[in-house]
Amino acid sequence: MSIAFVTGITGQDGSYLVDDLVADGVEVHGLVRSSDEAVEELRARHPGIVLHEGDLAESASLKQLVLDVGPDRVFNLGGISSVAFSWQHPEQTARITGLSVATLLQACLEVQQRDDRPVRFVQASSSEIFGNPPSSPQDESTPIRPTSPYGAAKAYAHHLVGVYRAQGLHASSCILYNHESTRRPEAFVTRKITAGVARIAAGRQDVLSMGSLDVRRDWGWAPDYVRALQLAQQHETADDYVVATGETHTVEEFVGAAFAAAGIDDWRQLVEIDPRFIRPAEISSMQGDASKAREVLGWSPSVAFDELVARMVRHDLTLVEDTRH
Numbered sequence: 284m285s286i287a288f289v290t291g292i293t294g295q296d297g298s299y300l301v302d303d304l305v306a307d308g309v310e311v312h313g314l315v316r317s318s319d320e321a322v323e324e325l326r327a328r329h330p331g332i333v334l335h336e337g338d339l340a341e342s343a344s345l346k347q348l349v350l351d352v353g354p355d356r357v358f359n360l361g362g363i364s365s366v367a368f369s370w371q372h373p374e375q376t377a378r379i380t381g382l383s384v385a386t387l388l389q390a391c392l393e394v395q396q397r398d399d400r401p402v403r404f405v406q407a408s409s410s411e412i413f414g415n416p417p418s419s420p421q422d423e424s425t426p427i428r429p430t431s432p433y434g435a436a437k438a439y440a441h442h443l444v445g446v447y448r449a450q451g452l453h454a455s456s457c458i459l460y461n462h463e464s465t466r467r468p469e470a471f472v473t474r475k476i477t478a479g480v481a482r483i484a485a486g487r488q489d490v491l492s493m494g495s496l497d498v499r500r501d502w503g504w505a506p507d508y509v510r511a512l513q514l515a516q517q518h519e520t521a522d523d524y525v526v527a528t529g530e531t532h533t534v535e536e537f538v539g540a541a542f543a544a545a546g547i548d549d550w551r552q553l554v555e556i557d558p559r560f561i562r563p564a565e566i567s568s569m570q571g572d573a574s575k576a577r578e579v580l581g582w583s584p585s586v587a588f589d590e591l592v593a594r595m596v597r598h599d600l601t602l603v604e605d606t607r608h
Contacts, residue, residue, distance in 0.1 A: 284308065284310050284444040285308075285309045285310065285355055285356065285493065286310045286312065286315070286352065286354045286356070286548060287304050287309050287310070287311050287312065287354055287355075287357070287358065287413065288313070288349070288356070288357045289301065289311060289312070289314070289357075289358045289360065289421065290313075290324065290339060290358070290359050290360055290361030290362075290387070291331075291360030291362065291526075292311075292315065292321055292334070292360070292361075293313075293315060293319075293321035293325055294360060294468045294571075295464055295467050295468075295493050295505050295534075296358045296360050296363070296505060296508065296509050296512075297313070297361075297471040297485050298325065299466070300358060300360065300509045300513070301313070301325065301329055301503060301510065302328075302329075302380070303509065303510070305329050305331070309356075310336060311329070311331075311333070311563070312333045312354065313325075313331070313333070313334050313335070314334075314337050314339070314348070314354045314361060315333055315334050315335070315336055315337075316336065316337070317336060318336075321323075322334060325394060325441065325553070327410065332608070335375065337354075338438055339361050339362065339378075339379045339383035340375070340379050340382075342382070342383070345390070346386050346387075346389065346390045349375065349387065349391065349394065350388035350390055350393060350394060350525055353394055353398060354394070354402065355401065355402055355403065356403045356404075356405075356516055357387060357391055357402065357405070358407070358516070359383075359384060359387055359405070359407060359502075360407045360442075360512075361375075361379075361383070362379050362380035362436070363375065363380045363436070365433070365470065366411065366431050366433045366434070368433075369432035369433035369436070370431065370432060373432035376392060376432045376433055377432065377435070377436050379436075380437060380440065381435075381436035381437070381438035381439040381440050383524070384439075384440035384443050384444070385443055386453060386588045387393055387404070388404060388447040388452065389444055389447075390442070390447075391404045391447075391452055391454075392447060392450060392451075392452050395451075395452065397524070401453055401454040402452065402453070403454075403455075403456075403499065403516050403521070403540065404444070404447070404452060404453065404454040404455070405455050405456075405457065405515055405516045406436055406440055406441065406443045406444045406454070406455070406456040406457070407459055407512065407606075408456045408457060408458045408523075408539055409434070409437045409458065410442075410458060410459065410501070410525075410527070411429060411431060411433055411434035411460070411566070411573060412427045412429050412434055412435055412441055412458065413425050413426070413428065413429070413434075413568065414428040414429045414430035414431075414434055414440040415426060415428075415430055415566050415567070416428075416569070419568065419570045420501075420529060420568065420570040420571055421432060421529070421554030421569070421571055421572060422525050422571075422575065423458070426441075430566065431537035441456050441523075444456040445543055452521075453521040455510075455515040455516065455518070455521045455522055455523065455524070456463065456523045456524070457511055457523075457562055457576075458486075458505065458523065458525045458527070458540050458571070458580075459508050459511075459514050459523050459526050460500070460501040460524065460526065460528070460569060461473075461502045461503070461529035461569070462467050462503045462505045462507070462508040462526075463502060463504070463505060463506035463591060463595065464503050464504060464591075464594075464595070465594060465595055465598035466505070467505075467595070468571075472493075472534065473502070473537060476491065476534075476537055476538055476541050477541050477592065477595040477596045477598075477599045478602075479491040480538075480541040480542055480545050480547070480596060480599070481596060481600045481602070481603045482603055483545075483603075484545040484547060484603075485600070485604070485607075487578050487602045487603060489553075490554065490555050490590065491538070491554045491555070491556055492555050492556075492557040492560065493556060493557065493560060494534075494556070494558070494559075494560030495534065495537065495556075495561050496509060496533060496534045496538065496554075496556070496560040496566075497535065497567070498534050498566075499532065499533050499534075499567065499568035499569070499570075500532065500534070500568075500569055501527045501529065501530060501531050501569055501570045502528070502532060502537070502588060503526075503528045503584050503586070503591070504584065504585065504586035504591050504592065507582075507584045507585050508526050510582065511524065511526040511576055511580065514576075514580040514581065515580060518579065522575075522579070524573070524575055524576040524579070524582075525571045525572060525573050525576065525581065526573055526576055526582070527570070527571020527572070527573045528573070528584045528588075529570065529571060529572060529573060530570075530588060531569070531570045532588055534592065537592060538554060540589050540592040541592050542597050543589075543599065544589075544592055544593040544596035545600065546589065578587065
């Protein structure tokens with residue numbers, strides 16, 4: 284039986300990846316920091332998975348865990364997930380999002396050498412490695428020039444993948460652009476929008492407080508992006524791939540689509556701008572060119588922007604309705 288080791292297993296992408304791996308008959312091991320509600324939900328949904336308590340920042344124990352599990356595939360989805368948090372905690376971000384990847388890659392290489400069998404590694408990279416890119420859309424050849432501690436940590440990890448690939452490890456990096464789903468936590472602006480709109484529609488909230496509405500992003504459906512991780516892992520040759528829809532929308536368009544999905548057309552008086560939510564060194568626009576992923580992996584997005592937003596809003600309207608009973 285194939286054995287997979289997944290970091291960030293309780294997050295949005297990790298939860299979808301586990302669904303796919305379990306359906307494929309893979310023995311799944313995951314790294315969790317401690318037992319919480321997300322861990323218990325994951326255990327309830329997939330009782331057969333093996334969860335190990337640990338920390339990406341503790342390199343010695345992390346490496347030993349990978350050596351003990353002996354996986355043939357490793358997906359690194361863990362790390363600091365907030366650009367704003369990375370500005371407040373740059374050193375912690377460097378350790379957890381950057382240095383931990385060195386530990387994981389070295390452990391994978393040692394398992395491969397010890398057991399004389401291939402180990403495949405996939406890094407969930409980020410469009411933030413490009414910073415404010417000089418051209419649009421961005422592809423795998425775009426210069427890596429991060430503009431935040433989060434982007435810098437992801438860039439270090441991205442380069443490490445290439446270093447270990449040169450050493451004979453099947454190590455791929457998927458440069459993921461923004462991707463959302465009903466499993467996004469409300470700490471992310473997209474879910475904050477859809478949950479807030481649902482509460483406004485239900486009379487539970489008065490206004491939606493936002494930062495800049497002008498920021499433009501390339502948004503996709505999270506399960507599609509998780510499928511790209513799997514395709515990269517399964518491909519004969521390891522490589523780097525931009526994963527994106529190629530379409531951009533502003534935060535204002537996202538807000539408008541969310542209100543429209545809730546049946547509210549005249550929404551502007553329901554939104555207020557709060558400077559506290561404007562991030563430092565905000566990247567104004569990001570647009571990915573996933574031509575390589577399409578041509579080499581056969582990957583393509585399956586959910587359009589308006590439908591993505593509508594799915595999230597419908598989910599949050601259901602949650603609001605459930606709390607009434």
